[in-house]
Amino acid sequence: MDEEKRTVRAVERALDVLLCFTGKSEWGLSEIAGKVGLHKSTVHRLLATLENRGFVIRDEGTEKYRLGFRILELSSNQxxxxxxxxxxxxxxxxxxxxxxxxxxxxxxxxxxxxxxxxxxxxxxxxxxxxxxxxxxxxxxxxxxxxxxxxxxxxxxxxxxxxxxxxxxxxxxxxxxxxxxxxxxxxxxxxxxxxxxxxxxxxxxxxxxxxxxxxxxxxxxxxxxxxxxxxxxxxxxxxxxxxxxxxx
Amino acid sequence: MDEEKRTVRAVERALDVLLCFTGKSEWGLSEIAGKVGLHKSTVHRLLATLENRGFVIRDEGTEKYRLGFRILELSSNQxxxxxxxxxxxxxxxxxxxxxxxxxxxxxxxxxxxxxxxxxxxxxxxxxxxxxxxxxxxxxxxxxxxxxxxxxxxxxxxxxxxxxxxxxxxxxxxxxxxxxxxxxxxxxxxxxxxxxxxxxxxxxxxxxxxxxxxxxxxxxxxxxxxxxxxxxxxxxxxxxxxxxxxxx
DNA sequence: TCCCTCGTTTCATTGTATGAAACCTCGTTA
DNA sequence: TAACGAGGTTTCATACAATGAAACGAGGGA
Missing domain, CATH: 3.30.450.40 (GAF domain)
Known part of the structure; x- marks a missing residue:
C-alpha cells in the first residue's frame, strides 16, 4: 500500500470537508470533525480557509456552515x-x-x-x-x-x-x-x-x-x-x- | 496587515487553482502555474490531489485539465x-x-x-x-x-x-x-x-x-x-x- | 537532428500544518 | 443564580509535510 504519495494532505482533508455537503447541506463544526475524523481545531482552520475563498459560508442565524456561491459559479461556467x-x-x-x-x-x-x-x-x-x-x-x-x-x-x-x-x-x-x-x-x-x-x-x-x-x-x-x-x-x-x- | 493567519496555505493555493476554471474550462499545468504564480511542481501536486478527489479530470486527448463531476454533484445537492x-x-x-x-x-x-x-x-x-x-x-x-x-x-x-x-x-x-x-x-x-x-x-x-x-x-x-x-x-x-x- | 516546451519525479530543507489544551460563549438544568 | 455542557475559538511547541530547485523524460516543431 505505498500508493500515491504525490498528493497534499491538507488539501485532501479540505476537499473531504467540502464533500460532506453532498446529501446534507448544513453542518456544524464538531459534526464535520466527527464525520471526517479530524480534530476540531484542524477542521476549524480548513473551514476558515474554505470560507475565505467563498466555497463555504456560515448561515447567519443557525451559525452553521453551508456551501458558498463559488460552487455555483464553477458549475455554471463548466x-x-x-x-x-x-x-x-x-x-x-x-x-x-x-x-x-x-x-x-x-x-x-x-x-x-x-x-x-x-x-x-x-x-x-x-x-x-x-x-x-x-x-x-x-x-x-x-x-x-x-x-x-x-x-x-x-x-x-x-x-x-x-x-x-x-x-x-x-x-x-x-x-x-x-x-x-x-x-x-x-x-x-x-x-x-x-x-x-x-x-x-x-x-x-x-x-x-x-x-x-x-x-x-x-x-x-x-x-x-x-x-x-x-x-x-x-x-x-x-x-x-x-x-x-x-x- | 497582520490579517488572518488562521488559514491553511496549501488549501488556499489549491482553491486558487480550482478558481482558474471560471471563465476558461481547459488549462495546461504550466499555464495554471503561471496564472496563480506557483511552481510547476507545486501545482502538479495540487492538481493530483484535486484529481484524486474528482474535482478535476484530465481530458483524454488534449491531456489538459478541466473540472470534474464533483462540482456538479455539490452544486446540485446544494x-x-x-x-x-x-x-x-x-x-x-x-x-x-x-x-x-x-x-x-x-x-x-x-x-x-x-x-x-x-x-x-x-x-x-x-x-x-x-x-x-x-x-x-x-x-x-x-x-x-x-x-x-x-x-x-x-x-x-x-x-x-x-x-x-x-x-x-x-x-x-x-x-x-x-x-x-x-x-x-x-x-x-x-x-x-x-x-x-x-x-x-x-x-x-x-x-x-x-x-x-x-x-x-x-x-x-x-x-x-x-x-x-x-x-x-x-x-x-x-x-x-x-x-x-x-x- | 536539435531544440524548446510541457509534464513528471526526486530530494534536502524549512516553514507550516498539526492537535492538545486552554479558553470563550452561549443555552440548559438544577 | 450558579453550575454545567456543548459548541466554537485561540494559542503554542513540535514534528513532519509541503515546498521549489533541479534534473529528468517525452513529444513535437523547426
Whole structure:
C-alpha cells in the first residue's frame, strides 16, 4: 500500500470537508470533525480557509456552515459550447415527448456514474432524476451499458473496486455484458431502485468512443420487460443520432 | 496587515487553482502555474490531489485539465427545500410572462453579487443571463438595491473594497442609494453593460432582512427610463410577494 | 537532428500544518 | 443564580509535510 504519495494532505482533508455537503447541506463544526475524523481545531482552520475563498459560508442565524456561491459559479461556467449536456438536450426532450418517460444522461467517473443531464417525464406518476446524482457503476441499465461498451481495462477496474457488490457473480455479469453488446442496449427491472425500470443505450462519438449512456426510466408497472424491448429501438436510434453530434 | 493567519496555505493555493476554471474550462499545468504564480511542481501536486478527489479530470486527448463531476454533484445537492432559487422560481416566471423580459435573482456574496437564478425572456432580442455569474457590487440596478437596503457596515465594506471603482463619487452614490430606499426600487441604463437596462427591487424576508434583489433586464431600446418606471410597481409587488415566502 | 516546451519525479530543507489544551460563549438544568 | 455542557475559538511547541530547485523524460516543431 505505498500508493500515491504525490498528493497534499491538507488539501485532501479540505476537499473531504467540502464533500460532506453532498446529501446534507448544513453542518456544524464538531459534526464535520466527527464525520471526517479530524480534530476540531484542524477542521476549524480548513473551514476558515474554505470560507475565505467563498466555497463555504456560515448561515447567519443557525451559525452553521453551508456551501458558498463559488460552487455555483464553477458549475455554471463548466459548460462549454460543445458540452454534451447542452448539445444533447434537444434530442433528449424529443425522446421524452415520444415515450413520455424521464430521460437521463450518464457518464462514467472512475468507478461510479454521474447523471449529468435529465429531462423529466410529465406524467403524474414519474421517475424523478436529479442532475448531479452519483450512482454505483454496477447495477442499473445505464451502469451495464457504460461497462459493456467500455475498454476491458475500465471494466476490470470497476469490478475490482472495493465498492463492487461481492454478491454479484462476475462470470454471469460478464456474460450479461456480452449480451448487451450484441443487442445494443440494456434493461433493468427494479434492479437498483424498487419500483423503477429502465432501458439504456450507449452514446458513441464520431471517433467510435463511448462517451455517455442514454437512459429512459419510469415506474416498473408502466415499463414491463416487453414494453422496454418495444421502446428500445427508438432509444438506440436516439443515442446514435446524439453520438453523431459529438467530436 | 497582520490579517488572518488562521488559514491553511496549501488549501488556499489549491482553491486558487480550482478558481482558474471560471471563465476558461481547459488549462495546461504550466499555464495554471503561471496564472496563480506557483511552481510547476507545486501545482502538479495540487492538481493530483484535486484529481484524486474528482474535482478535476484530465481530458483524454488534449491531456489538459478541466473540472470534474464533483462540482456538479455539490452544486446540485446544494439546493434545500427552502432554497430561494427554487421557491421563488414560479413567481419569477410569472413576472417574466407579465413583462416579457429576463428576470434575475441576485444575492450579495461579500463585496460582489452572484446571479443565483434567472428566467429568460422569450423575445427574439433578449437579455441572456447565465446563472452563477459573479458581478461587481457597484454598478447596475441590482447592485444599488443590494447596497441600499443593506446594513451600513456592509455598504461601507463594499465601498472600501479595492475593487470599488475609484471614479465613482461616493457622496453622490450614497445620495443615490438614499433615493432608492425612498422610492423602493433602482434602475440602471447602460450602466454596466452597453445596450442593457434594468429595474431592481429588494426581496425582504418576514424578519425584515434583505436576502436578495429581484431584477428585470432587457435591451435598452425596449427599456427607456419612462418604461422602467412604469414597470417598477409590478416588480416591487412581485418582490414583496417573494419576501413573504421566505423565513 | 536539435531544440524548446510541457509534464513528471526526486530530494534536502524549512516553514507550516498539526492537535492538545486552554479558553470563550452561549443555552440548559438544577 | 450558579453550575454545567456543548459548541466554537485561540494559542503554542513540535514534528513532519509541503515546498521549489533541479534534473529528468517525452513529444513535437523547426
Amino acid at each position: 459548460s462549454r459550447p460543445d458540452d454534451p449536456s447542452i448539445v444533447l438536450l434537444p434530442e433528449m426532450e424529443r425522446l421524452r415527448n415520444e415515450l413520455g418517460e424521464t430521460v437521463s444522461l450518464y457518464v462514467r467517473d472512475r468507478t461510479e456514474r454521474v447523471r449529468i443531464q435529465a429531462v423529466q417525464s410529465e406524467q403524474p406518476i414519474r421517475r424523478v432524476a436529479p442532475v448531479g446524482a452519483r450512482l454505483p457503476l454496477s447495477v442499473g441499465a445505464s451502469s451495464k451499458v457504460l461497462l459493456a461498451f467500455a475498454d476491458p481495462a475500465v471494466r476490470a477496474e470497476a469490478m475490482a473496486d472495493p465498492a463492487w457488490p461481492q454478491a454479484l457473480d462476475k462470470a454471469a455479469y460478464t456474460r450479461q455484458l456480452e449480451d448487451i453488446v450484441a443487442r445494443g442496449y440494456a434493461t433493468s427491472f427494479e434492479e437498483r431502485e424498487p419500483g423503477a425500470a429502465a432501458v439504456a443505450a450507449p452514446i458513441v462519438n464520431r471517433s467510435g468512443k463511448q462517451v455517455a449512456a442514454l437512459a429512459v426510466s419510469g415506474p416498473s408497472n408502466r415499463m414491463a420487460p416487453e414494453v422496454m424491448h418495444r421502446q428500445a429501438p427508438a432509444i438506440v436510434e436516439a443515442a446514435k443520432r446524439m453520438g453523431a453530434l459529438l467530436g | 439546493s434545500r427545500p427552502d432554497d430561494p432559487s427554487i421557491v421563488l422560481l414560479p413567481e419569477m416566471e410569472r413576472l417574466r410572462n407579465e413583462l416579457g423580459e429576463t428576470v434575475s435573482l441576485y444575492v450579495r456574496d461579500r463585496t460582489e453579487r452572484v446571479r443565483i437564478q434567472a428566467v429568460q425572456s422569450e423575445q427574439p432580442i433578449r437579455r441572456v443571463a447565465p446563472v452563477g455569474a459573479r458581478l461587481p457590487l457597484s454598478v447596475g440596478a441590482s447592485s444599488k438595491v443590494l447596497l441600499a437596503f443593506a446594513d451600513p457596515a456592509v455598504r461601507a465594506e463594499a465601498m472600501a473594497d479595492p475593487a470599488w471603482p475609484q471614479a465613482l463619487d461616493k457622496a453622490a452614490y450614497t445620495r443615490q442609494l438614499e433615493d432608492i430606499v425612498a422610492r423602493g426600487y433602482a434602475t440602471s441604463f447602460e450602466e454596466r453593460e452597453p445596450g442593457a437596462a434594468a429595474v431592481a427591487a429588494p426581496i425582504v424576508n418576514r424578519s425584515g432582512k434583505q436576502v436578495a434583489a429581484l431584477a428585470v433586464s432587457g435591451p435598452s431600446n425596449r427599456m427607456a427610463p419612462e418604461v422602467m418606471h412604469r414597470q417598477a410597481p409590478a416588480i416591487v409587488e412581485a418582490a414583496k410577494r417573494m419576501g413573504a415566502l421566505l423565513g
